[in-house]
Amino acid sequence: MQPISTTFFDRPVLDVARDLIGTILLVDGVGGPLVEVEAYDQTDPASHTFNGPTPRNAAMFGPPGHAYVYKIYGIHWCLNFVCQPGSAVLIRALEPTHGAHLMSERRGGLPTRQLCSGPGKLCQALGVTIAHNGMPLDTPPFQLLPGEPAEINTGPRIGITKGVETPWRFVLRNSPFLSKPLPRQ
DNA sequence: CCTGTGATCGTCT
DNA sequence: GACGATCACAGGT
Numbered sequence: 001m002q003p004i005s006t007t008f009f010d011r012p013v014l015d016v017a018r019d020l021i022g023t024i025l026l027v028d029g030v031g032g033p034l035v036e037v038e039a040y041d042q043t044d045p046a047s048h049t050f051n052g053p054t055p056r057n058a059a060m061f062g063p064p065g066h067a068y069v070y071k072i073y074g075i076h077w078c079l080n081f082v083c084q085p086g087s088a089v090l091i092r093a094l095e096p097t098h099g100a101h102l103m104s105e106r107r108g109g110l111p112t113r114q115l116c117s118g119p120g121k122l123c124q125a126l127g128v129t130i131a132h133n134g135m136p137l138d139t140p141p142f143q144l145l146p147g148e149p150a151e152i153n154t155g156p157r158i159g160i161t162k163g164v165e166t167p168w169r170f171v172l173r174n175s176p177f178l179s180k181p182l183p184r185q
Numbered sequence: 186c187c188t189g190t191g192a193t194c195g196t197c198t
Numbered sequence: 199g200a201c202g203a204t205c206a207c208a209g210g211t
Contacts, residue, residue, distance in 0.1 A: 074194030076204050120204050
């Protein structure tokens with residue numbers, strides 16, 4: 001199988017987000033298949049790009065297939081994959097299959113299900129920081145590899161106060177590694 | 186199972 | 199000066 005190229009990301013963000021579920025993300029060889037992501041674009045009041053370019057969100061207006069990393073609540077890092085200008089996919093959770101020992105060490109020995117079950121936890125487990133902001137995703141330390149076909153469910157996004165109804169959260173159906181289950185319908 | 190809260194600081198108004 | 203695409207822990211059900 002070929003690694004995923006940056007042209008994969010030069011498509012509508014909703015298509016990319018859906019297709020990312022099941023894709024294997026590794027950072028310096030550590031990670032696993034993505035089980036939860038969210039889409040954001042410039043028309044969306046919850047997006048960092050809603051009010052146009054700023055120094056922080058510059059990577060989201062740069063080339064597709066690069067990382068956008070920012071710090072939230074003064075504490076945690078969050079990793080996004082940049083798509084078409086002003087849009088990106090927030091990487092929220094993965095199944096920790098590669099480098100589990102290192103992830104556990106970085107996460108204080110917490111149980112496997114809690115190693116990467118949230119955007120801040122995932123960055124801590126994979127060692128992602130602002131140093132990765134703007135880096136291409138088809139070049140070390142990043143690796144993106146195709147995974148198995150996935151059954152996907154959608155729902156509203158987590159932790160936002162605007163655009164709360166927009167169902168742009170994509171999850172692997174029945175995964176035990178999500179940050180939260182989908183709401184009951 | 187659930188809800189509430191403190192931590193902590195960069196970013197933008 | 200206010201707030202945020204979060205997390206861990208505490209406490210009650």
